Amino acid sequence: MSDSTAPTDDVWTVQRILQWTTDFLRQKDVESPRLEAELLLAHARDCQRIRLYTDFETPLSDKERARMRDFVTRRAGREPLAYITGQKEFYGRDFSVGRGVLVPRPETETLIDVCLEQIPADRPTxxxxxxxxxxCIAVTLAKQRPVLSVLATDISVEALSYATENVSNHDVDRQVTLFQGDSFSPLPAGQSQRFDGIVSNPPYIREDELASLSPEVAVHEPHIALVSGEDGLHLVSRLITEALDWLTEDGWIILEVDPAQCDPVTRLFIEAGFDKTSIHKDLSGNDRVVFAARK
Ligand SMILES: C[S@@+](CC[C@H](N)C(=O)[O-])C[C@H]1O[C@@H](n2cnc3c(N)ncnc32)[C@H](O)[C@@H]1O
Structure with missing residues (x-):
């Protein structure tokens, strides 16, 4: 490899490169260095991870070594693994991701579960x-509820490009329509266009909090996907007030936020005129999702 500690004379077998990469990533403070070394090498060799174990003594080709060198350098620079492999699993499906778009998080699967409780399986919604x-949210909801239609917005051009690819890869083009722009503004307006539900995992990190996050997040992920004003609630507050113009009378809204924001967000909902609210925990046991309905 390119590091000065890397041996250069011996043959680079799968086993040897795994050991070297594991040690190198550990020195760079990467969590789970062995697992990540395996995932990077499987990607460099274009094979399943399990195959590495049957190929322990196999030397890498020049092309595989060059790919692995590039991947390890990027990961040692704390670029997210998902940006390097170009994929992230969410709710049992693979999504294309890369620089410029947020990597889907496991806690967002809780948001999906709370939404699915509200969306009937057989009534168009x-x-x-x-x-x-x-x-990942729009596609997953569409896959789980085949008669659902989702109109989704994002301010980011990069996000539009990845989401378009994922909508097409998962064959939900007829159910999911994407619009690029701020908040609800790109959507067709009018009474007949109102929604049964609104869902969002908005940016919710405080400006002063960003520097304390891991380099994978703070340096590599898009700030517009993470940070929302001094209190982290800039977009959330807007969504709560703007939502009333977009919901049917008995419509609902479901937001993912930081655990510490769940109570303040509930208060914002009540102040805005929502009657019914509840807070839901993620798989780690943290308050994570706030539900609100008008009636
Ligand atoms: C936390 S990410 C969530 C992405 C994805 N839904 C997920 O759960 O992985 C927030 C997203 O909101 C978008 N965003 C930020 N400000 C926005 C705004 N004013 N209007 C629309 N989208 C916005 C960002 O570009 C980003 O893609």
Whole structure:
């Protein structure tokens, strides 16, 4: 490899490169260095991870070594693994991701579960998503509820490109329509266009909090997907007040936020005129999702 500690004379077998990469990533403070070394090498060799174990003594080709060198350098620079492999699994499906779009998070699967409780399996329903990113929420809801239609917006041009690809890869083009622009503004307006539900995993990190996050997030992920004003609630507050113009009378809204924001966000909903609210925990046991309905 390119590091001065890397041996240069011996043959680079799968086993040897795994060991070297594991040690190197550990020195760079990468979490789970062995697992990540395996995932990077499987990607460099274009094979399943399990195959590495049957190929332990196999030397890498020049092309595989060059790919691995590039991937390890990027990961040692703390670029997210998902940007290097170009894929992230979410709710059991693979999504294309890369620089410029947020990597889907496991806690967002809780947001999906809370939405699915509200969306009937057999009655056509209209939902709006603000901030689609990779498209993981809109696509997952559409796959889980085949008669659902989702109109989704995102301010980011990069997000539009990834989400378009994911909508097409998962074959939900007829259910999911993407619009690029701020909040609800790119959507067709009018009474007949109102939604049964609104869902969003908006940016919710405080400006002063960003520097304390891991380099994978703070340096490599798009700030517009993460940060929202001094209190982190700039877009959330807007969504809560703007939502009333977009929901049917018994419509609902479901937001993912930081655990510490769940109570303040509930208060914002009540102040805005929502009657019914509830807070839901993610798989780690943290308050994560706020539900609100008008009636
Ligand atoms: C936390 S990410 C969520 C992405 C994706 N829905 C997910 O859960 O992985 C927030 C997204 O909101 C978008 N965004 C930020 N400000 C926005 C705004 N004013 N209007 C629409 N989208 C916005 C960002 O570009 C980003 O894609």
């Amino acid at each position: 209209r939902v709006c998503e603000v901030g689609f990113g990779s498209g």
